Amino acid sequence: MSQEQSVQLTVDGREVSVPAGSTIMEAVRKLGEIEVPHFCWHPGLSVAGVCRFCMVKIEGVPKLQIACNTEVREGMAVDTIAADVKEAHKWALEFHLINHPLDCPICDQAGECELQNYYMKVGKYTSQMDEDKVLKPKALDVGDTLVLDTERCILCSRCVRFEDEITKTSTLGIFNRGDRAVIGTFPDRRIQHNYSYNLADICPVGAFTAKDFRFQCRVWFLKESESICPGCSTGCNVKVFQNGNSREYFRLKPLENPEVNGHWMCDYGRTQFEHLNVKDRLVSPLGADNSALSWSDAAARFGELVKSQAGADNGKVALVLTPQHTNEEFSAIFSHLKSQLGREPEVFVWREATEERDSFDGILFRGDRNPNTRGLEDTLKELGVSAKECSGLKDVGLSQAQLAVVLGPEVERAYPSLETDLAVLREMPAVVYFGNHRSQAAAGLSLRVPTLVFTEKEGTYVNHAGLKQTLKANARVMPSLKSLTEFLGGA
Amino acid sequence: MPLIKREYNGKSPEDFRLVLDFEGMENPQGIDAYKSKKGYEALTAVLKEKRKPDDLIQLVKDSGLRGRGGAGFPTGLKWGFVPKDAPEKYLLCNFDEGEPGTYKDRYITEISPHMLVEGMVISAYAFGAAKSYVYLRGEFYDEIGWTEKAIREAYDAGFLGENILGSGFTHHMDVYTGSGAYICGEETAMISSLEGKKGQPKLKPPFPAVAGYLGKPTVVNNVETLAVVPWIVRNGAEAYRAFGTEKSPGTKLFNLSGPVKNPGCFEVPLGYPLKRFIEEEGGGLLDGKKLKAVIPGGASAPVLTAEEVENITLDYECLQAAGSMLGSGAVIVIPEDVSMVDVLDNLMHFFKSESCGQCTPCREGTGWLGSMAHSLAAGHGQASDVERVAAIASQMAGKTICAFSDAAAGPAMSIVQKFPHEFQSRFG
Structure with a gap:
């Protein structure tokens, strides 16, 4: 059977064409307008067919069939809204709920729980359950990042399949049988890998909750926006969750992109919201004495520092770039300096000395912990600049420069040797440091200018494979913050 | 022999x-x-x-x-x-x-x-x-x-x-x-x-x-x-x-159990009359007890009433037409002095304990039926419970990966439908 062969079928009278070998679930997803309720099916995992929720009626087939494991046939007529289908959906939901603790008021999943959502969409019955519920272990510490409530679990086995198929760690199993069946870790095992938060994502209920998000915020207060993870050169597409009022960031989750990250992201990437919040941010420009400067004073001082080096016979000016900013920012700062100096600054690419740039875990996480290594290379090429790549700043001849303009790393965790490198900068005659951290490490430099973070700016990252991805701008945590181009415009 | x-x-x-x-x-x-x-x-x-x-x-x-x-x-x-x-x-x-x-x-x-x-x-x-x-x-x-x-x-x-x-x-x-x-x-x-x-x-x-x-x-x-x-x-x-019926050729081993005089394993041609099997090979019920019901093919087979047993032959098609099944050939005889409420409790306890727990309707349904049957047998039930048993069983049937759910639902449904009067006397 060739891949090109396609099969035509109808779902609730609507025609759809899918590749031969597809399932009804895939055909329904392609159609988009119709939803077949499901718990155990997940597009990134193998088919389990155990929740028995996705029942559909197929013309000519006596019994209802599950959409997730039924292959499409030419001319098949699928019905997702017939009375017996709806009845089956209601009952499937009832079976899922009879032993569920219904502790939604204290459950972090509330608001994004598939049990809750489906109850509103296809349930709305009066429960027939009058018997005692089965009790199971709660609040289990199953790993550094996750808490497990086995009572909330609906035994969809998504997490078991994730551990078996994606991370191949096989930490989880379903133990015992019948209504005593319980999700759990194998003896003496913990969920210890760099993809653990995905388990909380794919858990349709609140069985797995993330330790860093438990009891932090109700999900309905969070605004969701799309972005690109700055954690490494893979460039996973992410959803950023920010409180609509306080603008505080709470978490990142993966955004499906089959070309980049599929359905997943790593735990290191998940921490990339931590540097976004105002408590850690540099929010106003600082002078050499660490005193706050107004944006206009800072721009004026930057202008003076650059002009003092203008002209061909003046001292060397170094532009130090880290691959953590957008193509547009690289280009803007270079062009600004070139026009102000009347000559090109000497460009250095500052990389972390200890990085294992080519390492890759086989799933998503790369040793190049910069989101825009390729973008920086491409931009420099376009500008016709040959830059000097330095592994750390220790051995670099920057000290001969009279002025260094530095676009420091946005994610300082990716630069464990930052302190040593900043010490090199501190010995230079004049340094303008663009960064977003309030850290003391950069104290004493001539001028420190706050930058925006990846969720606040528009621009381009190019990932390890050369894929260009665009950042979208959210509201800035402090309205007074300025983008690099806005700052340069005033300088 | x-x-x-x-x-x-x-x-x-x-x-x-x-x-x-x-x-x-x-x-x-x-x-x-x-x-x-x-x-x-x-x-x-x-x-x-x-x-x-x-x-x-x-x-x-x-x-x-x-x-x-x-x-x-x-x-x-x-x-x-x-x-x-x-x-x-x-x-x-x-x-x-x-x-x-x-x-x-x-x-x-x-x-x-x-x-x-x-x-x-x-x-x-x-x-x-x-x-x-x-x-x-x-x-x-x-x-x-x-x-x-x-x-x-x-x-x-x-x-x-x-x-x-x-x-x-x-x-x-x-x-x-x-x-x-x-x-x-x-x-x-x-x-x-x-x-x-x-x-x-x-x-x-x-x-x-x-x-x-x-x-x-x-x-x-x-x-x-x-x-x-x-x-x-x-x-x-x-x-x-030359043995059996057209659609069920050959002989089959049947296991007769319950209070009959001569229980055991018999090789019987398919199509053999069930009544004759119980009375002649089994020697009839002990102590002259009256027959109340028969489970013809193991615990998963829906029960037959004594009246239904009269015309049953032991072959795949006859038992299927009667709404039950030949199953493994385990013929379990239930006498008049055994309550069908207890039979339900016994069977549902078995299915509750043996469901693998994989498919939701079976995992939850067998547990639910098990609890309900137990409370009915303990005398805590009411009329609506019997209706619920039938409703739950009907939604478990035909909805799972394997036939286990049907195996639990069939007997439950047949017992509450064929012997409703026995439940009434046990309501709390």
């Missing part, structure tokens, strides 16, 4: 000894005893005459042999589904015999384990399997020993191993013991268990004939099915069809 008592369809009782031919013989288990009554002649003929595997499949198709584990699927058809060109195939013998009331497979190996071994080698030859496993219920300590001994003897006699009887056909056989799960009698759960996984049925498609044990084409047949294959090879399809 568990034979039928008198002439049936023009045949004398002694004629109905296809599987239990060795019954009554002194020390029938050994290979010499087996060979003294045509044992291994069928296999020898097949291999020496270099019979075409396809001809054997056709022979079994023509005989009309249906799976004796419970589902009654045509055996020859099942073998025919196996891809011819697959390099690695497996035969699994389902000896998990867990259906409550059933003890026919263990009886076969008690009397003639070699009949199973010979049947397995012929079957494996028919669809080209070089390896077979007898998946044996772990609690059957004696049967494990008997079967392993028979396999060893067959190896020693050259009926198993490399190049059997110089034919070029190689076949190896092993016993694998289960760990106490009823569900492992379901063929895909058995495969999971044999693969070292938790014994849970697998999603179908793919079916085992295409992708079974270790993902390779696999046939799973019941002990009784395999044990009768040598007889069919020796005597031909027509001879086999």
Whole structure:
């Protein structure tokens, strides 16, 4: 059977064409307008067919069939809204709920729980359950990042399949049988890998909750926006969750992109919201004495520092770039300096000395912990600049420069040797440091200018494979913050 | 002597000894005893005459042999589904015999384990399997020993191993013991268990004939099915069809239990009247008790009332038409002084404890029915509970990966529908 062969079928009278070998679930997803309720099916995992929720009626087939494991046939007529289908959906939901603790008021999943959502969409019955519920272990510490409530679990086995198929760690199993069946870790095992938060994502209920998000915020207060993870050169597409009022960031989750990250992201990437919040941010420009400067004073001082080096016979000016900013920012700062100096600054690419740039875990996480290594290379090429790549700043001849303009790393965790490198900068005659951290490490430099973070700016990252991805701008945590181009415009 | 008592369809009782031919013989288990009554002649003929595997499949198709584990699927058809060109195939013998009331497979190996071994080698030859496993219920300590001994003897006699009887056909056989799960009698759960996984049925498609044990084409047949294959090879399809009905040819072992005078394992031609079976072979109920109900095919078969029993014949089609099933052939007799509320409680307790827990309607439904049946039996029930039992059971049926959910729902539904008056007297 060739891949090109396609099969035509109808779902609730609507025609759809899918590749031969597809399932009804895939055909329904392609159609988009119709939803077949499901718990155990997940597009990134193998088919389990155990929740028995996705029942559909197929013309000519006596019994209802599950959409997730039924292959499409030419001319098949699928019905997702017939009375017996709806009845089956209601009952499937009832079976899922009879032993569920219904502790939604204290459950972090509330608001994004598939049990809750489906109850509103296809349930709305009066429960027939009058018997005692089965009790199971709660609040289990199953790993550094996750808490497990086995009572909330609906035994969809998504997490078991994730551990078996994606991370191949096989930490989880379903133990015992019948209504005593319980999700759990194998003896003496913990969920210890760099993809653990995905388990909380794919858990349709609140069985797995993330330790860093438990009891932090109700999900309905969070605004969701799309972005690109700055954690490494893979460039996973992410959803950023920010409180609509306080603008505080709470978490990142993966955004499906089959070309980049599929359905997943790593735990290191998940921490990339931590540097976004105002408590850690540099929010106003600082002078050499660490005193706050107004944006206009800072721009004026930057202008003076650059002009003092203008002209061909003046001292060397170094532009130090880290691959953590957008193509547009690289280009803007270079062009600004070139026009102000009347000559090109000497460009250095500052990389972390200890990085294992080519390492890759086989799933998503790369040793190049910069989101825009390729973008920086491409931009420099376009500008016709040959830059000097330095592994750390220790051995670099920057000290001969009279002025260094530095676009420091946005994610300082990716630069464990930052302190040593900043010490090199501190010995230079004049340094303008663009960064977003309030850290003391950069104290004493001539001028420190706050930058925006990846969720606040528009621009381009190019990932390890050369894929260009665009950042979208959210509201800035402090309205007074300025983008690099806005700052340069005033300088 | 568990034979039928008198002439049936023009045949004398002694004629109905296809599987239990060795019954009554002194020390029938050994290979010499087996060979003294045509044992291994069928296999020898097949291999020496270099019979075409396809001809054997056709022979079994023509005989009309249906799976004796419970589902009654045509055996020859099942073998025919196996891809011819697959390099690695497996035969699994389902000896998990867990259906409550059933003890026919263990009886076969008690009397003639070699009949199973010979049947397995012929079957494996028919669809080209070089390896077979007898998946044996772990609690059957004696049967494990008997079967392993028979396999060893067959190896020693050259009926198993490399190049059997110089034919070029190689076949190896092993016993694998289960760990106490009823569900492992379901063929895909058995495969999971044999693969070292938790014994849970697998999603179908793919079916085992295409992708079974270790993902390779696999046939799973019941002990009784395999044990009768040598007889069919020796005597031909027509001879086999001389027994039973058109759609249910042959004989079958039935296990009679309950308060009857003469319980036991009987070889009976299919189509035999149930009433006659209970009264003549079983000798009727003890102490002159009246019959209330019969579970005709093991715990999974919906119950029949005493009135329904009058016209039932023991074959696949009659019992199916009556809304029940022939199942494993375990006929459980329920007398007038046993409450159907307690029967429901007993059965639902079993299904609650044995559901593998994989599919939601079964996992939650069996647990729910178990609790409800228990509270009804304890006298805490009310009228609406009986309706709920029927509603839950109807939503469990036909909604899961395997037939376990139906197996629990059928008896529950039949009991509350056929004996509603018995519940009323127990309401709290």
